[in-house]
Amino acid sequence: MRRRVLGFLVVVSTVLSAAVSAPAAQAAVGDGTPSDTNISFVGRWNRSSASAYVPYWAGAYLRVGFTGRTVKLKQRNTIQLWASIDGKAFTAFSGSGTINLTPTALAAGNHTLIVSYRQVAGSYTGDAVFQGLVLDSGATTFKAPARTRLVEFVGDSITAGTTSSQLAVTGYGFKTGERLGYDHTQIAIGGMCLAETADGCWAHETRYWMSSGGQAGSDQWDFSRYAADGVVINLGTNDRSHGVGSADFQAKYTNFLTRVRAKFPNAKLFALRTLIGRYASETQAAVRARNAAGDPNVFYVDTTGWLPSDGLSDSVHPNDKGHLAITDRLAPILAARLA
Structure with a gap:
C-alpha cells in the first residue's frame, strides 16, 4: 500500500483536558492565545x-x-x-x-x-x-468539561482516515473517541509498517516514539505529557508488501506491545486483526505471548466481518461507511474494557 497524503484537521466541538503551563508573564487565561490554559x-x-x-x-x-x-x-x-x-x-x-x-x-x-x-x-x-x-x-x-479517558489509535493510512471524506476526522479512531466522549489521537501516517524494512518502509517500531514520526526531525516524544487509558493498534497491512516474514512480524509485534506497556503501565492494549486479515495469527500470538508474560490487559480484537461489502473506497481503505461500521463494532469493546 502506498503512503497516502494525510491530514491534520481543525475540529470545533466541546471540552478540554490537558492544560498548557505558561509563565505568568505570558497571556492571561481566557484570551484565546496558544498559552491560554483554557485550551x-x-x-x-x-x-x-x-x-x-x-x-x-x-x-x-x-x-x-x-x-x-x-x-x-x-x-x-x-x-x-x-x-x-x-x-x-x-x-x-x-x-x-x-x-x-x-x-x-x-x-x-x-x-x-x-x-x-x-x-x-x-x-x-x-x-x-x-x-x-x-x-x-x-x-x-x-474550560470545557474534562473527558475521563484518552485513547491512542496507532496505525497507517487506514487509521489516519485516508480516502474518507474528512480524512482523520471521519476515520474510525476519531469517530470512536467522539462517540464515547473520550479524548483521542491517531498516531498514524500513510504507508507505515510495524517493522523496519530494507526498502525503507516507515515503521512504528522506530517512529512511534518520536514527536512527529520523523516528519520534523527525530526528537523523542515526552510520554509524560499524557497517559493513555487505551491504545488501539492496527498494524500489518503494509508489512506484507514490504517482505516482512511471519516470525519476524510476530517477534516485533510482541516487542512493540512490551515497549508500549512500559510507556503506559496502566493502559489497556488492543491489537486489532488487520481488516484484510494480514498477519492475523501472528498478531494473536503476540498478544498471547504478552498474556503469558503476566500482562492480562492486552487483548486481541478479531475484526473479521466488520466491513460491509460496500465499505471500501479501494481494495484496502475504508470509505465513510466502512469507518462508521468499524466504529459501531469497536466502540462497545473499548467502552466495556475501559469502564
Missing part, C-alpha cells in the same frame, strides 16, 4: 513556541469553550482544517490569516469548539500552526 491540546503538539503551536501525527486537535457569538482562528499560512462548534457536524475550512469559523453568528452564550488540522504528510505541505483565537469584544474562553 486543551490533544495529541502530540509542539508547544516550544508560546505564539504558535504545531500539531503532529493525524487527528490531533484542540478543544475549548468560549463566550460570545463568533470565533475566528489565526493562521500563519494556508492550511485545511475541520471545525465543530457545540457538537455539530465538522465543517471544512481552508485559508490563511484570520479564518472565520462562524460566518453565521451564533446565539449569545457559552459555546464549545474542536479544531483539527489536516496532517502535513506525504505530498501535502499545508501550514498546520495554531496562533490563537479571535473572540468578540468582552468575550473569553473557558
Whole structure:
C-alpha cells in the first residue's frame, strides 16, 4: 500500500483536558492565545513556541469553550482544517490569516469548539500552526468539561482516515473517541509498517516514539505529557508488501506491545486483526505471548466481518461507511474494557 497524503484537521466541538503551563508573564487565561490554559491540546503538539503551536501525527486537535457569538482562528499560512462548534457536524475550512469559523453568528452564550488540522504528510505541505483565537469584544474562553479517558489509535493510512471524506476526522479512531466522549489521537501516517524494512518502509517500531514520526526531525516524544487509558493498534497491512516474514512480524509485534506497556503501565492494549486479515495469527500470538508474560490487559480484537461489502473506497481503505461500521463494532469493546 502506498503512503497516502494525510491530514491534520481543525475540529470545533466541546471540552478540554490537558492544560498548557505558561509563565505568568505570558497571556492571561481566557484570551484565546496558544498559552491560554483554557485550551486543551490533544495529541502530540509542539508547544516550544508560546505564539504558535504545531500539531503532529493525524487527528490531533484542540478543544475549548468560549463566550460570545463568533470565533475566528489565526493562521500563519494556508492550511485545511475541520471545525465543530457545540457538537455539530465538522465543517471544512481552508485559508490563511484570520479564518472565520462562524460566518453565521451564533446565539449569545457559552459555546464549545474542536479544531483539527489536516496532517502535513506525504505530498501535502499545508501550514498546520495554531496562533490563537479571535473572540468578540468582552468575550473569553473557558474550560470545557474534562473527558475521563484518552485513547491512542496507532496505525497507517487506514487509521489516519485516508480516502474518507474528512480524512482523520471521519476515520474510525476519531469517530470512536467522539462517540464515547473520550479524548483521542491517531498516531498514524500513510504507508507505515510495524517493522523496519530494507526498502525503507516507515515503521512504528522506530517512529512511534518520536514527536512527529520523523516528519520534523527525530526528537523523542515526552510520554509524560499524557497517559493513555487505551491504545488501539492496527498494524500489518503494509508489512506484507514490504517482505516482512511471519516470525519476524510476530517477534516485533510482541516487542512493540512490551515497549508500549512500559510507556503506559496502566493502559489497556488492543491489537486489532488487520481488516484484510494480514498477519492475523501472528498478531494473536503476540498478544498471547504478552498474556503469558503476566500482562492480562492486552487483548486481541478479531475484526473479521466488520466491513460491509460496500465499505471500501479501494481494495484496502475504508470509505465513510466502512469507518462508521468499524466504529459501531469497536466502540462497545473499548467502552466495556475501559469502564
